Amino acid sequence: MTETLPADVALVLEAVLGEDDPVHLALRRQVPHLRVQGRCTCGCGTAHFALDTHAVEPAPSGPGTVVAAKVLVLAEDGECPGEVLVFAQGGYLSWLEVCSWSDETEVTLATAERSLRRGRRPSPGAEAPE
16 A cells, blocks of 8 residues: 555554554554555544555464454643544454543544553553453
8 A cells, every 4th residue: 555644543542553463553554555545534634544464464363353452632731632542343443433521621633643652551440351
C-alpha cells in the first residue's frame, strides 16, 4: 500500500504501541502497511484500518478481536476524560478508537497525542496481552 498513514493516527499508534512486549512489537511492524479505510464522522479521530495482511505476520494476540493496547487520556489538570484503544482482529491491526467519558472535555486524537507525550498511563484493569 502506497498511501501514507495520517500523522495523527501514526503518532498515537506509535505512542500506544510503545511497550516492548511481543504483541506490541508485532503490531508496530504492521504500521507501515496500514491505511485508513474510514474515520468516525464526529471528529474524535477513531480510524478503521485496511492492512495488507500478505506483507506482515500476525501478532500473537489471539484469533478473535482483542483490545491489543489501551491508555488513558489525561488532561493537563490531571483529570481523565477518556482513553484510546487499539484493536486487533486475528493478530492484525483493525482500528484505533478514541473514547470520551466527559461532556466537558472533548477527546480527539490531538488531545490523546498531547496526553501521551506527557506520559503514558495504562487504563485501569488493562491486562497485558498474552
